Amino acid sequence: GAGVSQSPRYKVAKRGQDVALRCDPISGHVSLFWYQQALGQGPEFLTYFQNEAQLDKSGLPSDRFFAERPEGSVSTLKIQRTQQEDSAVYLCASSPLRPETQYFGPGTRLLVL
Amino acid sequence: AQTVTQSQPEMSVQEAETVTLSCTYDTSESNYYLFWYKQPPSRQMILVIRQEAYKQQNATENRFSVNFQKAAKSFSLKISDSQLGDTAMYFCAFMKPHAGGTSYGKLTFGQGTILTVHP
Numbered sequence: 456g457a458g459v460s461q462s463p464r465y466k467v468a469k470r471g472q473d474v475a476l477r478c479d480p481i482s483g484h485v486s487l488f489w490y491q492q493a494l495g496q497g498p499e500f501l502t503y504f505q506n507e508a509q510l511d512k513s514g515l516p517s518d519r520f521f522a523e524r525p526e527g528s529v530s531t532l533k534i535q536r537t538q539q540e541d542s543a544v545y546l547c548a549s550s551p552l553r554p555e556t557q558y559f560g561p562g563t564r565l566l567v568l
Numbered sequence: 569a570q571t572v573t574q575s576q577p578e579m580s581v582q583e584a585e586t587v588t589l590s591c592t593y594d595t596s597e598s599n600y601y602l603f604w605y606k607q608p609p610s611r612q613m614i615l616v617i618r619q620e621a622y623k624q625q626n627a628t629e630n631r632f633s634v635n636f637q638k639a640a641k642s643f644s645l646k647i648s649d650s651q652l653g654d655t656a657m658y659f660c661a662f663m664k665p666h667a668g669g670t671s672y673g674k675l676t677f678g679q680g681t682i683l684t685v686h687p
Binding site for chain 1: 572601605611612613614615618659661663672673674675676677678679680
């Protein structure tokens, strides 16, 4: 079966632009996570969905960041008015209801100029 | 809050040799999960091995094994018979246990260790 997919793989944005990053989880996976990974660092938690419910958004760095998963499958992470400090790889992971094993996507590398 | 510390920014090893990557963590939880993930250059994160804190036996997966010292809050990864394909960034990660009836799996990662396997 297909793994977690993310699109686009690379995104270059001018400072101030809005961007939308997409995550397609493994079919049937209830839990979905977004992480932000700065260059040379470990990923940091952004937000968590169980089906369509966003149960934790404590890691979102500012109100410019917004995530949704309206039908409990595909998720979109939106960043408004991008800043240079938003440049990072954004990782999506999905898991069954008991998330002992998270399956990661390839990530979207965002560069804000 | 939980913290995970990897004190070795970079490690190198000769092919076929053994290498150990270190990880320490801090938590007040009594039950939790610990993980080692591998991230090859420009490729996606892959789970290497998982340890449940209530299990005293150290987890093993083929050439990969861990030394889990719960009292010391230490979780090191040993790679035996290193192969060129083991070259990657390795992350240690912590996961809190489930909260009641709601499953929850937020991972807290360390800073990573770059492992290079030389021929």
